[in-house]
Amino acid sequence: MMEEKKKKSLLNDYKVIVLILALLIAVVAIGPWYSAEEGFYTRLDYGLDIEGGSWIQLQLNGAVAQVDAAPRDIVAGILKTEYDDGINITGANTDATGTTTVTFQTSSAVNQTRLNYLFSGADVSTRAVGSMTEVTIKDSKIGYIISYLTFVYGTEVVPYQASRETIEYEIRTSTTQTELNNHMAAVNGTVIAYRDGTTKETMQTTIDVLNNKLGNGLGVKDLPIRAIGDEYILVDFAGVELNEARGFVETPGKFEIRIQTTGDESVNVLYGTSIEGVSVVGQNSNSTYYVPFNLTEEGARALQQAAINTGATTNPEAHRLMMILDDVVVYNAPLSPDAAARLRTQPIYQWQATTGGYEEARQLQIHLRAGALPVNVNIIGSGQVEATLGQGFLKGAIITALIAMTIVALLIYNRYRKIEISLPMVATSFSEVIMLLGLSVLIRQQLDLAAIAGIIAVIGTGIDHLVIITEEVVHEGKAPSSKIYSARIGKAFMIIFGAAATTVIAMSPLAVLGFGVLKGFAIVTISGVFIGVLIARPAYAVILKYILTKKGMIDEKILE
Numbered sequence: 001m002m003e004e005k006k007k008k009s010l011l012n013d014y015k016v017i018v019l020i021l022a023l024l025i026a027v028v029a030i031g032p033w034y035s036a037e038e039g040f041y042t043r044l045d046y047g048l049d050i051e052g053g054s055w056i057q058l059q060l061n062g063a064v065a066q067v068d069a070a071p072r073d074i075v076a077g078i079l080k081t082e083y084d085d086g087i088n089i090t091g092a093n094t095d096a097t098g099t100t101t102v103t104f105q106t107s108s109a110v111n112q113t114r115l116n117y118l119f120s121g122a123d124v125s126t127r128a129v130g131s132m133t134e135v136t137i138k139d140s141k142i143g144y145i146i147s148y149l150t151f152v153y154g155t156e157v158v159p160y161q162a163s164r165e166t167i168e169y170e171i172r173t174s175t176t177q178t179e180l181n182n183h184m185a186a187v188n189g190t191v192i193a194y195r196d197g198t199t200k201e202t203m204q205t206t207i208d209v210l211n212n213k214l215g216n217g218l219g220v221k222d223l224p225i226r227a228i229g230d231e232y233i234l235v236d237f238a239g240v241e242l243n244e245a246r247g248f249v250e251t252p253g254k255f256e257i258r259i260q261t262t263g264d265e266s267v268n269v270l271y272g273t274s275i276e277g278v279s280v281v282g283q284n285s286n287s288t289y290y291v292p293f294n295l296t297e298e299g300a301r302a303l304q305q306a307a308i309n310t311g312a313t314t315n316p317e318a319h320r321l322m323m324i325l326d327d328v329v330v331y332n333a334p335l336s337p338d339a340a341a342r343l344r345t346q347p348i349y350q351w352q353a354t355t356g357g358y359e360e361a362r363q364l365q366i367h368l369r370a371g372a373l374p375v376n377v378n379i380i381g382s383g384q385v386e387a388t389l390g391q392g393f394l395k396g397a398i399i400t401a402l403i404a405m406t407i408v409a410l411l412i413y414n415r416y417r418k419i420e421i422s423l424p425m426v427a428t429s430f431s432e433v434i435m436l437l438g439l440s441v442l443i444r445q446q447l448d449l450a451a452i453a454g455i456i457a458v459i460g461t462g463i464d465h466l467v468i469i470t471e472e473v474v475h476e477g478k479a480p481s482s483k484i485y486s487a488r489i490g491k492a493f494m495i496i497f498g499a500a501a502t503t504v505i506a507m508s509p510l511a512v513l514g515f516g517v518l519k520g521f522a523i524v525t526i527s528g529v530f531i532g533v534l535i536a537r538p539a540y541a542v543i544l545k546y547i548l549t550k551k552g553m554i555d556e557k558i559l560e
Contacts, residue, residue, distance in 0.1 A: 295351065454524030
């Protein structure tokens with residue numbers, strides 16, 4: 001039985017509805033506006049090479065070295081100035097598990113809290129042997145080396161498995177090979193290998209923290225921050241004056257919590273990465289202010305253990321808790337009696353840092369939220385960038401894109417001699433650009449020269465795909481019946497999906513690994529491909545069919 005199929009409006013097709021909604025969201029996100037004061041403006045965020053601004057090069061303070069020394073020599077080297085009467089090492093034995101037990105005796109008074117601080121990862125015990133005190137220290141060789149390097153440099157030292165047989169130590173402060181050689185020679189040790197810089201993991205962590213810190217301050221999610229080797233980082237500040245950019249970078253960023261041990265010495269408890277939430281400033285009934293913050297599971301347990309080891313749970317006044325930002329103490333207070341009592345039996349996850357005034361509390365809140373740089377950084381280079389060339393390129397790119405789209409429209413018109421075919425094709429390609437720009441605003445992606453190149457590439461790829469669709473279904477200005485039309489559309493989309501998959505696979509390494517400015521190009525290209533194949537191309541196929549049907553070029557009488 002032959003039946004006339006009811007003609008449907010374009011607005012009844014979900015593919016067209018999705019296209020319209022996506023365009024509306026994109027336009028709202030872009031926010032084009034005109035005012036007498038500022039002229040025409042949008043929410044688009046342009047990169048350094050278009051908008052102008054400044055750049056800063058940072059050096060990471062650190063070194064990575066492979067060193068070796070005997071545990072007994074390390075213990076002697078650390079403790080030689082600790083006891084007036086010296087120490088007598090009576091044994092140094094390594095068991096099958098790799099744990100080395102070093103035993104020594106001394107007639108001087110022994111402070112176990114101090115020993116726990118000096119050998120923080122070791123099992124330390126003491127006992128009286130006549131008039132002497134015998135101390136036993138149990139740790140791995142790696143642990144002894146970490147304790148020694150931490151002792152001589154006063155900074156965090158992180159072991160790194162460079163290969164199956166090799167352990168390297170990352171010293172997170174400035175040093176030289178000569179200085180390290182001297183330190184190791186003092187304990188009969190050797191420096192096997194040395195290089196300035198940090199591990200790739202520390203470099204990436206530093207970039208992530210800077211991205212979060214600077215991005216939040218400038219309102220940019222994906223600030224262009226690029227690693228140069230293992231020692232340097234380059235940061236672009238689009239639209240930011242050099243003095244302001246230096247202020248962002250020089251704002252303290254290495255945040256840590258320490259507990260006082262003896263005198264002016266303290267032990268590291270945790271870094272800012274262990275702080276997972278900071279709340280708004282509150283006010284106590286006695287008119288003091290406080291900043292609530294939460295610790296991670298690891299951070300809470302580290303703080304409990306450090307408080308017990310240092311004696312802060314039994315004598316809080318003598319073992320104060322300090323918050324330090326780039327070697328500057330921003331908070332110094334004893335544990336409250338309630339917190340000290342609770343820490344004896346359980347970790348505390350929710351804390352309140354109490355201060356005197358509101359401004360002081362607000363500054364502490366900013367410090368807590370700043371994030372902890374694993375290493376300190378120095379500014380070793382900076383400069384200002386004018387946007388003249390970038391603006392010229394932007395205008396040229398827009399003009400080039402418009403000319404290209406016009407030429408393509410004329411060629412399409414010359415091929416099919418129908419405005420109803422060439423016009424939707426150009427309109428669809430233009431809609432892809434609008435959606436891509438809107439997406440860049442929503443994900444806070446800067447539009448630099450590489451990103452604009454990606455947009456131009458997306459336009460070219462999009463036109464190719466639209467030509468494939470059109471060529472499959474229109475021959476010599478005519479279209480096939482409805483059933484054949486659907487089959488040919490399916491064939492066209494198989495070709496398009498294959499080409500899109502190839503593009504995504506090719507661009508993914510650049511987007512994930514972030515090879516400099518190419519990351520922006522890759523992200524824009526991949527985003528454009530997905531917008532095209534998921535939204536624009538399907539809608540174009542529906543619109544093309546609707547127009548051809550309305551013009552009587554497709555037979556809508558089909559066999560039900």
